[in-house]
Amino acid sequence: MNKDIATPIRTKEILNKYGFSFKKSLGQNFLIDPNILRNIVQHADLTEESGAIEVGPGIGALTEHLARSAKKVVAFEIDQRLLPVLEDTLSPYQNVKIIHSDILKADVRTVLQEELADFKDIMVVANLPYYVTTPILLKLLTENLPIRGFVVMMQKEVADRITARPGTKEYGSLSIAIQYYGFSEIAMIVPKTVFMPQPNVDSAVIKITKHKQPPVQVINEDFFFEITRASFAQRRKTILNNLQSGLTSGKEKKERIIYALESCGIEPSRRGETLSIQEFGKLADALYPHFFNQ
Numbered sequence: 001m002n003k004d005i006a007t008p009i010r011t012k013e014i015l016n017k018y019g020f021s022f023k024k025s026l027g028q029n030f031l032i033d034p035n036i037l038r039n040i041v042q043h044a045d046l047t048e049e050s051g052a053i054e055v056g057p058g059i060g061a062l063t064e065h066l067a068r069s070a071k072k073v074v075a076f077e078i079d080q081r082l083l084p085v086l087e088d089t090l091s092p093y094q095n096v097k098i099i100h101s102d103i104l105k106a107d108v109r110t111v112l113q114e115e116l117a118d119f120k121d122i123m124v125v126a127n128l129p130y131y132v133t134t135p136i137l138l139k140l141l142t143e144n145l146p147i148r149g150f151v152v153m154m155q156k157e158v159a160d161r162i163t164a165r166p167g168t169k170e171y172g173s174l175s176i177a178i179q180y181y182g183f184s185e186i187a188m189i190v191p192k193t194v195f196m197p198q199p200n201v202d203s204a205v206i207k208i209t210k211h212k213q214p215p216v217q218v219i220n221e222d223f224f225f226e227i228t229r230a231s232f233a234q235r236r237k238t239i240l241n242n243l244q245s246g247l248t249s250g251k252e253k254k255e256r257i258i259y260a261l262e263s264c265g266i267e268p269s270r271r272g273e274t275l276s277i278q279e280f281g282k283l284a285d286a287l288y289p290h291f292f293n294q
């Protein structure tokens with residue numbers, strides 16, 4: 001087996017060889033601990049038949065571990081300066097395809113059709129750039145791609161919000177958005193010391209397993225998400241007050257919101273953070289005839 005990229009010595013060697021300087025604006029904190037990488041890959045349950053999608057391979061630390069465990073790795077990297085580095089560090093692996101692109105602008109569906117066409121099992125495994133964690137996850141979840149799930153590193157605070165359950169202070173519209181598409185859990189907490197340079201925040205790896213069917217069937221998904229966002233707009237306000245400010249005006253708005261809430265058995269004085277995804281689903285459908293498209 002080849003020497004790991006992710007040791008402090010080898011990483012420094014590679015960075016010096018290419019005169020590479022980190023760009024904070026691109027969330028470049030590289031992993032320098034092979035044990036963490038092995039753990040991340042284990043959580044993904046890859047087989048020799050699996051495909052892996054990576055966002056931001058950096059100098060290839062995680063990519064090489066994925067290349068050893070999966071049949072093929074497709075990695076999207078925004079920073080052009082890393083392309084020659086990756087060509088060098090990943091030269092022992094024939095099963096890696098690097099795509100030079102901003103993941104948020106990439107046509108991921110077409111890339112998957114071209115690169116992972118016959119793969120029955122595809123996982124997203126990444127140490128995400130923290131400045132765009134949520135947009136990346138939401139893009140890859142909402143585009144209805146043929147993937148089993150995600151094992152991704154992010155800042156711990158975001159991981160706590162994503163995996164939060166009703167009634168906790170971290171629970172919010174992000175928890176519900178992710179819950180709508182999959183089951184999420186924290187796989188491990190990661191200390192700052194395994195990164196170069198060390199980030200200012202704590203990190204965690206989460207695992208999301210996509211649902212075959214969403215846990216609630218709603219009339220209109222966009223409206224459902226709009227209602228959940230509005231319900232958490234000001235956390236100290238009641239759901240009635242938040243909806244009153246969030247929904248576009250109309251005649252007897254307050255009365256119509258109270259009517260919808262009561263028809264779902266939801267006390268208007270409750271706060272958004274106490275509602276389950278099922279309650280939000282019911283509520284969105286009850287509000288829909290009154291408030292959609294006004």
Ligand code: SAM
Pocket residue numbers: 026027028029030031032055056057058059060061062063076077078079082101102103104126127128129130132
């Ligand atoms: N995977 C490497 C590791 O674990 O050592 C690097 C992870 S580093 C946290 C994030 C990587 O994402 C960097 O290589 C950065 O250049 C890349 N990146 C940042 N924004 C990106 C974007 N919008 N699309 C694709 N890659 C991006």
